Amino acid sequence: MSGLLGTLNLGSRALQTQSQGLALAGQNLANVHNPAYTRQRLVIQTESGTGEGLDTGGGVTTVAIQRIHDSIVERQILGETSTSGSWSARQDALRSAQSSLGEVLDGSGTLATGKTGSSLSTELDGLFNEFQNLAASPASIPQRSVLISQAESIAAKLNQADARLDGLEADLNESVVDGIEDANALVASIAQLSGRIFRQESSGAGSANELRDLREQKLQTLAGLTSLEAVEDDTGALNVSIGGRLMVSGGTVIETLAAVDLGGGRQGVATSAGDGLTLTGGSIHGTMEARDGALASLRTGLDSLAGALASGINGIHRTGFDLNGQTGADFFEGTTAGTLQVNPMLVSDPSRIQAAGQAGASGDNTIARAMASLAKEPVAALGGQTFAGSYARTVAGLGQALATANTEVEDQAILHNALQARRASVSGVSIDEEMADIVKYQKAFQASARVVSIVDSMLSEIINLIR
Amino acid sequence: MRVASSTLPGNLVQQLHDLGNRQNRLQTQAATGQRVRWAEDDPAAMRRAMEIRSEASANTQYGRNIGGLQGKLGSALDAVQGIQTVINRAGEIVVLADGTKSPEQLQAYAAEIDQLIRHAAQTANTRHGSDYLLGGTRSDRPPFVVAEDAEGRVASVAYQGSPDVAELEIGPGSTVSAQISGANSGTTGRPGLLADARSGADVFAHLISLRQHLLAGDTEAIASTDRAALTTDQDHLLGQLAESGALQARLEVAASAVTSRTTDLRGAYSQEADANFAQTIEELTITQTAYRAALQTGADLLQTSLMDYLR
Numbered sequence: 001m002s003g004l005l006g007t008l009n010l011g012s013r014a015l016q017t018q019s020q021g022l023a024l025a026g027q028n029l030a031n032v033h034n035p036a037y038t039r040q041r042l043v044i045q046t047e048s049g050t051g052e053g054l055d056t057g058g059g060v061t062t063v064a065i066q067r068i069h070d071s072i073v074e075r076q077i078l079g080e081t082s083t084s085g086s087w088s089a090r091q092d093a094l095r096s097a098q099s100s101l102g103e104v105l106d107g108s109g110t111l112a113t114g115k116t117g118s119s120l121s122t123e124l125d126g127l128f129n130e131f132q133n134l135a136a137s138p139a140s141i142p143q144r145s146v147l148i149s150q151a152e153s154i155a156a157k158l159n160q161a162d163a164r165l166d167g168l169e170a171d172l173n174e175s176v177v178d179g180i181e182d183a184n185a186l187v188a189s190i191a192q193l194s195g196r197i198f199r200q201e202s203s204g205a206g207s208a209n210e211l212r213d214l215r216e217q218k219l220q221t222l223a224g225l226t227s228l229e230a231v232e233d234d235t236g237a238l239n240v241s242i243g244g245r246l247m248v249s250g251g252t253v254i255e256t257l258a259a260v261d262l263g264g265g266r267q268g269v270a271t272s273a274g275d276g277l278t279l280t281g282g283s284i285h286g287t288m289e290a291r292d293g294a295l296a297s298l299r300t301g302l303d304s305l306a307g308a309l310a311s312g313i314n315g316i317h318r319t320g321f322d323l324n325g326q327t328g329a330d331f332f333e334g335t336t337a338g339t340l341q342v343n344p345m346l347v348s349d350p351s352r353i354q355a356a357g358q359a360g361a362s363g364d365n366t367i368a369r370a371m372a373s374l375a376k377e378p379v380a381a382l383g384g385q386t387f388a389g390s391y392a393r394t395v396a397g398l399g400q401a402l403a404t405a406n407t408e409v410e411d412q413a414i415l416h417n418a419l420q421a422r423r424a425s426v427s428g429v430s431i432d433e434e435m436a437d438i439v440k441y442q443k444a445f446q447a448s449a450r451v452v453s454i455v456d457s458m459l460s461e462i463i464n465l466i467r
Numbered sequence: 468m469r470v471a472s473s474t475l476p477g478n479l480v481q482q483l484h485d486l487g488n489r490q491n492r493l494q495t496q497a498a499t500g501q502r503v504r505w506a507e508d509d510p511a512a513m514r515r516a517m518e519i520r521s522e523a524s525a526n527t528q529y530g531r532n533i534g535g536l537q538g539k540l541g542s543a544l545d546a547v548q549g550i551q552t553v554i555n556r557a558g559e560i561v562v563l564a565d566g567t568k569s570p571e572q573l574q575a576y577a578a579e580i581d582q583l584i585r586h587a588a589q590t591a592n593t594r595h596g597s598d599y600l601l602g603g604t605r606s607d608r609p610p611f612v613v614a615e616d617a618e619g620r621v622a623s624v625a626y627q628g629s630p631d632v633a634e635l636e637i638g639p640g641s642t643v644s645a646q647i648s649g650a651n652s653g654t655t656g657r658p659g660l661l662a663d664a665r666s667g668a669d670v671f672a673h674l675i676s677l678r679q680h681l682l683a684g685d686t687e688a689i690a691s692t693d694r695a696a697l698t699t700d701q702d703h704l705l706g707q708l709a710e711s712g713a714l715q716a717r718l719e720v721a722a723s724a725v726t727s728r729t730t731d732l733r734g735a736y737s738q739e740a741d742a743n744f745a746q747t748i749e750e751l752t753i754t755q756t757a758y759r760a761a762l763q764t765g766a767d768l769l770q771t772s773l774m775d776y777l778r
């Protein structure tokens with residue numbers, strides 16, 4: 001009689017297996033739009049029978065629920081996520097710098113009317129034009145006042161740009177520190193997940209697929225922040241290193257990241273032990289690159305423009321004479337973009353502007369004219385360029401860095417999409433496939449249920465024989 | 468390749484995003500007519516456009532300088548012509564005041580000359596705005612000061628202006644001056660208008676000498692010295708007038724150079740910064756078509772799955 005009972009057993013195992021298949025299809029379908037989800041497959045095998053006599057077999061049994069993934073693609077995605085993170089951070093930072101500077105071109109129609117928007121470059125042109133106007137009426141007090149307010153507005157533009165860039169730099173430093181904190185939180189949770197995965201899988205409860213998905217997601221988020229290496233060793237433990245330093249080994253956090261002041265509030269990255277780290281990707285790296293690269297050269301450009309402007313104009317202005325025959329005063333004070341201002345003495349008394357080349361000749365404009373012609377002269381401190389030329393180069397330098405970041409971000413997006421598509425082609429859920437599976441499991445379930453009901457009726461027949 | 472269910476919508480969203488971005492960029496270009504607005508759009512073009520804009524700004528300033536100079540020069544010419552009228556009248560008096568005239572008549576001429584001197588001094592103290600035109604660089608005070616003798620006649624007219632003149636730029640490296648020095652007793656610099664050591668002209672001194680001779684009834688001295696002196700003054704003034712006329716012509720040439728340079732610069736700026744309309748619209752149309760196609764095919768694909776056929 002073991003034959004029929006064995007078949008009953010076989011039927012019930014089959015029912016169980018088909019239900020598991022259906023449940024798994026349901027799980028896959030539920031996660032069809034979860035980007036972190038890796039599709040799972042039921043691994044079934046033939047169950048052997050008793051092994052006595054003519055063995056018809058023991059039916060089917062589930063051996064595993066397999067997570068279908070391609071670890072090579074997943075590692076590539078981590079690498080590209082770091083690169084994308086770095087370029088996006090640079091793009092964000094430089095775009096902010098570009099708007100802080102506020103340098104835009106107006107339509108060509110404005111060129112003829114001279115009614116261009118107010119920016120540092122138009123104010124700079126305006127300053128030299130006002131020196132020309134002063135040369136045209138050197139004794140005119142209203143003209144002198146106009147020159148002073150023009151000079152004040154260029155100083156204000158430079159101060160403003162410097163203050164905005166200061167603020168931007170502070171934001172970038174803050175975002176480096178925030179990034180490091182986030183990365184540490186992720187490092188800790190990756191270690192914790194690895195521990196749980198190890199415990200679950202070694203306890204024989206089967207593969208911890210959902211925890212692995214979660215850990216992969218955390219790794220990707222971490223890769224967006226910093227470059228990393230993630231390698232699974234022979235024992236199945238995941239080792240995560242950042243900048244060549246091992247941070248996580250299995251379930252243990254070995255080291256964490258720490259922010260370090262590189263001087264002047266510039267935040268850098270070090271290990272918790274205090275050793276400097278060199279990152280090659282991730283938003284933390286991108287932020288630091290933008291700050292120390294294009295942003296720093298923009299600020300140097302503005303500072304040297306302010307310095308050269310002050311020393312160039314002052315050098316000539318000092319030798320001139322004001323309306324009262326006095327000499328030796330500076331036009332500008334301060335030597336950097338943040339500190340440049342018009343000599344307050346001239347602001348309170350525009351007659352002190354030293355426009356004349358000799359005392360007692362209020363109609364003399366030699367000095368005003370010399371200051372005006374500085375506009376066309378190459379300045380040694382600016383690498384032999386004119387003021388306007390040097391500033392245009394500074395702006396174009398920032399634009400070039402931003403344009404490169406824009407292109408890189410676009411290229412990375414294409415690469416990232418291609419890799420995601422490759423990952424999805426292996427790990428993504430297909431509704432069509434799962435629907436087919438559901439039908440398949442449903443039919444198999446129905447068939448097995450029929451086996452059980454037939455065995456049941458056969459057993460009844462036998463029991464009725466006895467009565 | 469196996470296509471997962473999330474691949475299609477994911478790609479569609481990405482494609483729509485890209486096309487949307489491109490449409491936005493092209494639409495902005497079409498609406499503003501500008502290809503480059505921010506440095507990131509085209510850094511090299513931005514740099515060139517900024518330099519062109521600087522040059523255009525300086526060029527516009529040359530235009531303003533020229534306009535100012537033309538105004539000043541016009542006023543100066545009026546003054547010169549006023550003084551010329553005085554000299555011409557004095558020249559007539561020199562001819563009229565011969566030995567046939569009675570002493571009373573000569574006295575009357577002398578009184579007229581005295582008035583003419585005052586008129587000439589007043590004309591020479593002409594202002595343009597707040598500046599005295601004939602004071603050279605000493606433009607803040609009247610260049611000519613009239614001193615009277617005990618009888619209330621003009622004893623002397625002293626020049627307290629400067630022999631130097633201030634120049635102004637009318638083009639790159641090209642300067643001119645609309646200031647006129649009233650007198651130049653030196654041998655360098657621009658000639659003085661009313662008194663110049665090199666040509667021997669000295670309007671006020673010669674008029675005063677003429678008046679003195681008229682008062683004294685010395686018609687012989689008038690004929691022998693004053694006539695020649697006044698002729699020198701007249702010639703000098705004519706020379707000055709011719710020079711001012713030449714300057715005016717030069718300013719006009721410079722003004723038209725500024726205008727044509729503005730046009731050139733505008734063209735160059737447009738080349739760098741403006742959008743090519745035909746190309747922009749064409750690209751925009753292509754992008755819009757692609758956008759519609761993506762929407763259409765995407766909508767069809769997204770709605771279809773095996774589920775539609777299972778019952």
